[in-house]
Amino acid sequence: MNQVPFIAVEGPIGAGKTTLATMLAAELNMPVLKEIVEENPFMERFYQNLDEWSFQLEMFFLCNRYKQLGDTESKLIRQGTPVVSDYHIYKNLIFSERTLKGREREKYRQIYHVLTDDLPKPGVIVYIKASLETLLARIAKRGRSFEQDMDRAYLRQLIEDYESAMASLAVTEPETTIITVDGDAVDFVAEPEHFDAIAEQVKAHIYGGPVR
Numbered sequence: 001m002n003q004v005p006f007i008a009v010e011g012p013i014g015a016g017k018t019t020l021a022t023m024l025a026a027e028l029n030m031p032v033l034k035e036i037v038e039e040n041p042f043m044e045r046f047y048q049n050l051d052e053w054s055f056q057l058e059m060f061f062l063c064n065r066y067k068q069l070g071d072t073e074s075k076l077i078r079q080g081t082p083v084v085s086d087y088h089i090y091k092n093l094i095f096s097e098r099t100l101k102g103r104e105r106e107k108y109r110q111i112y113h114v115l116t117d118d119l120p121k122p123g124v125i126v127y128i129k130a131s132l133e134t135l136l137a138r139i140a141k142r143g144r145s146f147e148q149d150m151d152r153a154y155l156r157q158l159i160e161d162y163e164s165a166m167a168s169l170a171v172t173e174p175e176t177t178i179i180t181v182d183g184d185a186v187d188f189v190a191e192p193e194h195f196d197a198i199a200e201q202v203k204a205h206i207y208g209g210p211v212r
């Protein structure tokens with residue numbers, strides 16, 4: 001890779017993105033970019049009534065990520081500082097295609113492309129995939145009140161949506177390396193060698209991988 005390394009950790013809700021991104025940033029000595037959650041004023045209402053609040057929630061996430069990634073590009077990447085992020089901007093489309101319908105979905109798509117087409121895209125995505133059981137256990141362990149009654153069907157759908165999205169990114173953005181982590185079998189928190197194996201793969205791509 002001959003450009004400034006930009007790594008994104010992705011996966012469905014509770015997969016361990018923030019945890020792994022923070023660990024990778026420490027290992028690689030890079031700043032970590034974390035998405036805004038608690039400050040989102042629509043989060044609680046969204047989980048109580050998806051149909052009513054999804055457009056506001058998706059727009060809030062989109063505007064926040066647009067600002068964060070714009071700042072990251074100007075203040076870090078363009079200055080030569082590599083970054084690890086706990087999300088990829090594409091997740092906006094993964095969620096919005098699931099939560100929005102009809103005209104709102106169409107309007108959101110247009111705004112998404114206008115805002116994101118020239119944002120920096122990561123060269124490496126670490127995709128944590130995990131079963132419904134694993135995700136539910138982690139969501140329960142983390143204990144955010146607004147997530148505790150999450151509809152299982154919604155989470156199950158998102159697992160599938162993530163699978164399709166990663167398969168489609170592999171085709172539409174072949175220059176992006178996708179490292180898939182089996183979140184059911186690999187425990188990068190409890191097993192140092194599991195984390196080391198992921199970190200080695202990332203290092204191989206950013207320092208020793210093919211020149212992009």
Ligand SMILES: Nc1ncnc2c1ncn2[C@@H]1O[C@H](COP(=O)(O)OP(=O)(O)OP(=O)(O)O)[C@@H](O)[C@H]1O
Nearest residue numbers: 012013014015016017018019138141142187188189
């Ligand atoms: N490999 C793991 N083994 C056990 N617990 C884990 C593991 N990874 C993360 N956790 C725990 O699971 C919970 C969710 O992790 P985390 O917040 O990193 O997920 P996330 O993917 O960033 O979530 P979100 O999609 O909501 O942003 C946390 O309590 C974290 O400590």
Ligand SMILES: Nc1nc(=O)c2ncn([C@H]3C[C@H](O)[C@@H](CO)O3)c2[nH]1
Nearest residue numbers: 013037057058061091092095099147
């Ligand atoms: N609908 C929707 N769209 C998004 O872009 C999005 N990004 C994150 N989330 C939800 C998942 C966790 O509950 C919580 C923290 O990740 O916020 C989202 N929900």
